[in-house]
Amino acid sequence: MRLNPYVHFDGQCKAAFDYYAKHLGGVVPMSMSYADMPGAEDKSDEAKKRIVHTRLELTDATGTFMLMGSDFPPSMKGQPPIHGISLTLNVATPEEAERIFTALSDKGEIRNPMQETFFAHRHGMCVDQFGMPWMVNCEKTPT
Numbered sequence: 001m002r003l004n005p006y007v008h009f010d011g012q013c014k015a016a017f018d019y020y021a022k023h024l025g026g027v028v029p030m031s032m033s034y035a036d037m038p039g040a041e042d043k044s045d046e047a048k049k050r051i052v053h054t055r056l057e058l059t060d061a062t063g064t065f066m067l068m069g070s071d072f073p074p075s076m077k078g079q080p081p082i083h084g085i086s087l088t089l090n091v092a093t094p095e096e097a098e099r100i101f102t103a104l105s106d107k108g109e110i111r112n113p114m115q116e117t118f119f120a121h122r123h124g125m126c127v128d129q130f131g132m133p134w135m136v137n138c139e140k141t142p143t
Contacts, residue, residue: 005087007069009130013051016130017069023103024089026058034073047074060092086125086133097122097138104128104136 009016014031021028034040035048050071058065067087091097101114101122107129114124114136122138 002066004066004068007067007087007132009051009069009071011050011071012130013054013069013071016128016132017051017054017056017067019103019128019130020056020067024056024058024100026056028054028056030055034071044074050074086135088135088137090137090139092138094122094138097124097136101126101136104134 017028017031020026031054032052033048034043034050034052037043037052040048050073051069053070054068056067056069058067089100091100098114101124105124105126105128109127110124111127111133112123112125114122117123120137120139123136125133125135127133
């Protein structure tokens with residue numbers, strides 16, 4: 001079994017996934033807009049531009065991780081922001097943690113600055129420019 005996070009946006013899904021692919025080193029192997037759906041001719045121009053489903057793949061030595069997402073349809077505009085969850089990236093080096101945290105927090109909000117903690121060489125929490133909460137972690141090896 002594999003657990004894959006699925007995240008929602010209010011019209012910024014394509015921009016968010018392009019940004020994540022660029023700064024996390026992943027690829028977006030598929031992306032479909034509402035215009036690609038059957039019956040799309042009945043949708044508004046605004047709806048047709050929104051993403052109905054997309055997938056980001058990140059690969060490292062442990063395997064491939066998928067983040068999936070979409071835009072809310074225009075009829076669901078104004079959905080509440082995500083509460084009680086953060087996407088977490090565990091990385092191998094403090095330098096990688098710093099680089100990724102800098103990219104994700106750019107034009108966003110830093111909630112906990114990147115720093116050394118009792119459990120991590122580097123740990124930080126932010127909300128990116130698309131409203132997605134993130135934690136970036138470079139764990140210490142337990143003794």
